[in-house]
Amino acid sequence: MSNDKKIHPHPLELSAVRIRDDYWSAYVDLIRDTVIPYQWEALNDRIPDAEPSRAIRNFRIAAGLEEGEFEGFVFQDTDLYKWLEAVGFSLASHPDADLERVADEAIELIGKAQSEDGYVNTYFAVAEPGKRWTNLVDCHELYSAGHLIEAAVAYVQGTGKTKLLDIARRFADHIDAVFGSEPGKTRGYDGHQEIELALVKLYEATGERKYLKLANFFIEERGREPHFLLEEWERRGRTSHWAPGVVQKMPPQMAYHQAHKPVREQDVAVGHAVRAVYMYTAMADLALHQGDVSLLEACRRLWRNMVGKQMYVNGSIGSTHHGEAFTFDYDLPNDTNYSETCASIGLIFFARRMLQAEPKGEYGDVMERALYNTVTAGIAGDGKHYFYVNPMEVWPAASEGNPGKHHIKALRQKWYGCACCPPNVARLISSLGQYVFAAGEDTLYAHLYIGSEASAKLNGRNVRVRLESGLPWKGAASLKIAEADGAGAFTLALRVPAWSQESIFAVNGERISPEIRDGYAYVDRDWREGDILSVELDMEPHRLYAPTNVRANAGRVALQRGPLVYCFEEVDNGATLQSISLPSDAALRAAVQLDGSVLLEADGYRMTDADRPSSSLYGTAKPSREPQRIVAAPYTRWGNREPGEMLVWIREDR
Amino acid sequence: MSNDKKIHPHPLELSAVRIRDDYWSAYVDLIRDTVIPYQWEALNDRIPDAEPSRAIRNFRIAAGLEEGEFEGFVFQDTDLYKWLEAVGFSLASHPDADLERVADEAIELIGKAQSEDGYVNTYFAVAEPGKRWTNLVDCHELYSAGHLIEAAVAYVQGTGKTKLLDIARRFADHIDAVFGSEPGKTRGYDGHQEIELALVKLYEATGERKYLKLANFFIEERGREPHFLLEEWERRGRTSHWAPGVVQKMPPQMAYHQAHKPVREQDVAVGHAVRAVYMYTAMADLALHQGDVSLLEACRRLWRNMVGKQMYVNGSIGSTHHGEAFTFDYDLPNDTNYSETCASIGLIFFARRMLQAEPKGEYGDVMERALYNTVTAGIAGDGKHYFYVNPMEVWPAASEGNPGKHHIKALRQKWYGCACCPPNVARLISSLGQYVFAAGEDTLYAHLYIGSEASAKLNGRNVRVRLESGLPWKGAASLKIAEADGAGAFTLALRVPAWSQESIFAVNGERISPEIRDGYAYVDRDWREGDILSVELDMEPHRLYAPTNVRANAGRVALQRGPLVYCFEEVDNGATLQSISLPSDAALRAAVQLDGSVLLEADGYRMTDADRPSSSLYGTAKPSREPQRIVAAPYTRWGNREPGEMLVWIREDR
Structure with missing residues (x-):
């Protein structure tokens, strides 16, 4: 491996991909036309009979525009950040001046809530001033910062506007001044991973290596002994944010936070599933950017354990609602699983990074499995009702009458006080273009069969392709060279899904037997405008x-x-x-x-x-x-x- | 129905029955020789590596013999009471001067811990003086009193000594002065039923009707609106014993305590399983003693629901560990059930009362199922390890690794802080003789095939019988008239187990076809010494x-x-x-x-x-x-x- 990003196939810019698909366009439109507006209403507590978000109100109080108490979860700010991220993605492929104005105003508000030193978090501004960075295990401060950064990166890509990026950078710089291995800095990390992958994105967006270095610090520090999160707990007098004033008997569990040992030594997926996959995503990012072979090997081990021993058939993870967590190998109960929608989204994040590291069909297969089966299960056809939990077996009477199954809902819910999944679905689907293709120096990969148009530079040629797909209902798909300047060979690589027992390829209608390597069919050719690489996938039910x-x-x-x-x-x-x-x-x-x-x-x-x-x-x-x-x-x-x-x-x- | 107890077949006095059985004698001996001495050690906190009981120590502190703080659960006194009850039962059939001396000393100690006004409870004496009767929903005060009464009744029957009975009566009189529907008394009842069935026993032992009346009051008051337990919770400032100082959002759940509606109107077994069956037992007792047809009908409805829709095949109840409770009809998960040993013991109590009300085989069948399969499963062969939970399916890795299954133990445990089940098993098995036979005016019922000798008066004749049984391994059983004075017909009634597809009866070796009615075979005859009624039960595995x-x-x-x-x-x-x-x-x-x-x-x-x-x-x-x-x-x-x-x-x- 090298640290030259170009060698690895990288996702295309969102603005270079446009989804046009009989199946997926409906979801993309639903997110844009219904979910994003609906969630804005939710952020403003205007959904009747739904749990209020309180996110905007908290920002207004923190900004000094309104009087009141902080309400909601300690990480409530992220409701707004994830919404802004989805908006940024959506604007990248679908400009909308009205929406952009609303978002700009929200960004304005965030700016007003930011402290002089760059810190921004409405909980600590309003409810516990002076308590910053005293409870990383519970309070999600860096997690919230990570979502601010992700939103900022998406927003600048979608609009070119840097205001939110400036806010995020100021905060990141502040964090960089507080945390690190240098003398005088805190050798700590967050209870809920997220900042790490966000800092990598900030590095990618700005080219500023200190953000990559800071992400690396958080990852490498995690799990080192003595455990920061335990020492912090002792310093705090053994208290938890979740039970104020109570001296706890049990210390926080390091495995729950994937901090039980250094990340490079981990080989079994444990603890809170979303935290785990967010961390693995950052690990893969760092392995890629730093050419770190042993870190990539840790990613491979964790992938194999998770996907080979702890994943449900719908591409979901988290066998128990106790801690929304993994349990242990082959423990996959059908009627009490958690399988959080967000965890499958994180699994997709991880899979995409692994595909960058090594284009192997198994990563694409799992990405597709989670996307088609769990992510879309999380959202109702009306875009206004959501599943957090994706059970394998539902008996509504038991969901009501057996307390061990109260978390299994037979109906999608309007909005939750802890509203992680709805905006997570929105930001994933509005950035779907980043998952369909990847481009290396001279190879265009199609990881997913989602109808779309995309532009890429391949072997020096400017190429525009049109992917058509009958999935998930029909097995015919094709990749057409819509435009291509110049001449010279490049490679089109189509994922051959493991579920397709027999896949028939053709170029311009003539059957071919392409080289199949690690689950991809590679067709190298001096492609010309109008050329079509097609595949007939095996749709036999099995x-x-x-x-x-x-x-x-x-x-x-x-x-x-x-x-x-x-x-x-x-x-x-x-x-x-x-x-x-x-x-x-x-x-x-x-x-x-x-x-x-x-x-x-x-x-x-x-x-x-x-x-x-x-x-x-x-x-x-x-x-x-x-x-x-x-x-x-x-x-x-x-x-x-x-x-x-x-x-x-x-x-x-x- | 009449209120004349004689008309209903009643259990024989414990001193009139002696267990001599190839299978059960080992359990009876184990209880007497190992469990009772071991539990005495446990009560005195002398079992290495086991959770201490602290029961004796609490009594010593309450009696002013030792300095210290109350420790253990608020109902810890019952550890000692249940032990004394088992000792009383054991001494009835097997005198033991050393054991009796130890028990007498313990009774002495209880007497010293009793207040002038008759009240006795070490928690309120030591930890919260002045707080008596302020938290009936959580604090088990009447529950503990009930176990004191049960111990006292057993001890007087086993030894003839009335010291403990005097203590218990003084307490019962005090309770009678505090609770009742009369002006100035509290119209309340306990969160955990037990006092009701105990007061019936006290009535039976003393002939004092006020105890029966008080039991009836507690049963009838339960579930009436406005709910006493809710009003009490409000008066207390919405606090719980289990989370001191915290104002609770959720009020106590009336259904958990079987107080959601008047007991006569209940038709589905709900809530904490042990509380439920203790209550049903008292309801059946009251129906019997008071000739209360509608109360008996409520018992039948609850029986049918519980046994017909919520019972596991091993005769256990309680489908969830959340609240150790029933869930709902036909919800019988195998790998997360609770099936507490104590609940099956309570089910046996209830079944025995129903057998008194109406000798039907279904009650005996369930009693046998629970006794042979769950009660004995609760105790290890060494008498020193116990199961509280009796799962239908165990995967030790899941008990360890899946928090929803932490309550499922793959190994019996030494002793628990909340030690309800071990002494409950001890008191049931040491009183087994009360469950084998029942005698009506002229009929001797054998409900269980447990080898034993028993004496009864039947149609004016003094009869001694010898029951022999090959169960559970062999199907041959016989009831021999060992002695019988005088002459005249009486009836022997043998339960015909539902599991025996074909049962062959004989008198003195000659095959007969007895009248089979409601699961019992009735043989009426002028029985003489040496006569043998025998049965060959069908032992075909099925x-x-x-x-x-x-x-x-x-x-x-x-x-x-x-x-x-x-x-x-x-x-x-x-x-x-x-x-x-x-x-x-x-x-x-x-x-x-x-x-x-x-x-x-x-x-x-x-x-x-x-x-x-x-x-x-x-x-x-x-x-x-x-x-x-x-x-x-x-x-x-x-x-x-x-x-x-x-x-x-x-x-x-x-």
Whole structure:
């Protein structure tokens, strides 16, 4: 590895990509036309019957424009920052003067809330002045700063305006003066990672290496002994932000914060899932920018553990709601998992960096799995209701009546007091263009099959391509050279999804057998305007099995077609979904709907209690069964019709 | 119904029954020889590496014999009371002068800790004097009083000594002066039911009706609006004993305390399971003693709901550890259940009262199921280790690594700070004789097949019987008339267990076809000395199925033989028990062990990942399977060999 970024395929500028896709444009439009305006209303506490955000109000109080108390979570500022980041992304590909004016005013407000020394955080400004940097384990100060920085970078890219970037840099400079290994600075790090990946972005946007160095410091300091977070806890008198005045018996758990050992020595994904993947993302960034082979190897180990032993089939992570955390290898319960939408977004961040480090299909496969199945599941068709938790199995009565399942919601919710996921979905989808392509010196990678137009410089030639894709419903896709100046060979590299058993490639309609390497098909050619590289992906529905040590899925099977994982809903199959089963030899039929979407159907069975005496709970009569046509629908759309039961892993009759 | 107790078959005096049983005598001896002495050590904080009880120390401080602070739970006194109750029971059938001297000294100590006005509770004496009766929802004051009363009644029955009874009566009289519907008294009741059933026992022991009336008051007052427990919470400033100084947002939940509506109107078992069954027991007692038909009907409704919709196959209850509580109908998760040992003991209390009200086999069946499978599972073979929680499925790694399963222990524990279950097991097993027989005017019922000798008066004749039983391993049992004076017919009634598909009866070796009514076989005869009524119960191993709406058991089967439910352990079957399956047509073979116990064997299968590429977590390769001889062992003994996985409901291959 070298520290020359050019050698690694890098994502295209957002302004160089425009999404035009039958499936995804609807999401992009939804974010732009509905979600961003709706979230602005939420930030201003104007959504009836939803938990108020209070974010704008806190900034107004901190700016001295309004009297009042700070309200909301200690990291409430990030509601606004994530919204601004989404706005920046959206404006990059879709200018909107009205929206930009609203955002500019919000930025104005942030500026007014910033202290002379560059510090900005409304909680500490209003509620606990003088307590800055005294509780990094709980108070998310650097986390909030990170989201400010991310917003600033997106906003300058989307609008060219530097006001927010100036605010962010002043804050970053202040942080750089406070934290570091130099004498007089604090050798600390945040309880919730985020600042690290943000500082890398700030370095990329400004070219200022001190930000990269500071990100590196935070990453390398983490997990060193004596543990900063424990020493800080002792200094504070063993108190927590979450239980004011109470002396705690239990110290903060270092593994929860991925601070149990130096990051280079970590090999198992542990603790709070979002913190973990945000950290891994920064680690991969630093490995790339610094040519750090051993750090990249740590990333690979953590990736392999997470994806190979702790990931759900919908590309989600976090097996327990206790701490929104990983548990341990192969512990993947279906009815109590957390699988936070934000964690899958962080997983996508990480996957994209790993794709830069080494273009391997497995990274793209996981990115696609999380994007198509969990991220979009997180948001309702109306753009105004969200899932934080993405369960594999829902029994609404249990969500109500069993306290261990209260976190499993059968219906998407309007807004949450802790509103991390909605703006996270918004910023990911409004920056989708950054995930579709990557360009190396002379290779254009298509990581995802999302219809779009993009411009890149390849082997010195200015190239504009048009990617068309029938996914997720149809398997035909093509990459057309819309414009290309000059001449000379360059390479088009298409990801060959692992789910496509057979993929047929052609150039200008003529079948080819391209070199397939690590999950990518490479076609090197002196490409000319009008040339078309096409692929026909295998859309045959198929069964997925987990290894036998995933105890929760023993004797069960999941269905997938193309990139979509399917599920069974009560509205299609009746209640008590555990009663239905799918014979292992039953044909899976794709049933195309009027809107072009595809359901799966099969001839299965339903167990009944018809032959059962009703008196006692346990009896010797074996349940009888009757044939039932069973119907599976894309997981990502579940819960958008009548509320009811849902199940991903169905019992299989051998 | 009448209020004449004689009409209902009542349990025999403990001194009239002596257990002599190949299976149960070992438990009775274990309690007497090991558990009672061990628990005395525990009460005195002399068990190394175990959580201290502090019970004796608290009494010494309250009695002014020692300086110090109160330690332990607010209901810690009950550790000593339950121990004394077990001692009383044990002395009834097995006098032991040394043990009696130790117990007398402890009683002496309780007397010294009693206030002038009769009140006794070391927590309020030492830690919060002046705060009596200010927090009934949390502080278990009446609950503790109830255990004092139960101990006193057992001790007078076991020894004839009235000192503890005098202490208890003085306290009960004090309580009667404080609580009641009369003007000037508090219309309140305890957060944890127990006083009610204890007061009925006090009435039975003394003939003093005011105790029955007070029990009735507590039962009838419960659930009336305005809710006493809520008003008390308001008066206290919305605080809880469990979070001192914190003003709570959430009021106490009335359903948790079974106080959400008047008990007569309740029809679904809700809330904390132990509290529920203690209350139902008192309700049945009151229905019996007062000839209260509508109260009995409420008991029947609650029984049917609990046993028909919320009971595990091992006779345990409480589907969640959150509040050690019921959840809702048919919610019976196998890997997160609570199924507290104490709750099954309370279920047995309730069943025995229902058997008095109406001798129906279903009550005896549940009593037997809970006793043979959960109560004895709660205690290790060494008498020094206990399960509080009785899971249906254990994966030790998940108990460690998944916070939602921390309550599931793979190993019995030495002693708990909240030591409810060990002394509860001790008092139940040392009073087992009260559960085997019941005598009506002219009928002797054998509810359980536990070898024993018993004396009863039947139709004016003094009769001594000898019950012999091969259970739980062999199905032969007999009831012999060892002595009988005079002449005249009386009836022997043997329970016909629901698990016995065919039961063959004989008198003096000659086959008979007795009248079978509501699960009992009635044989009316002028019984003479030496007559033997015998039965051969069907010990064929059989499969049990749950109804299809028990989602956790879909496609699964449990095994039972005689009264014992079986389970699969890692030590017999290897790890990953979910990988094994049992064909629905596989023969179940009883394998008799050297000690006479019986394992079950069958030809089943194990799924393997042999054909599976190891790279990714989810793949299209269907797991292959190979034949495996699978072995099931009695659930009640699980975890007594090498620690490992355990599973009750195994996957069935149709």
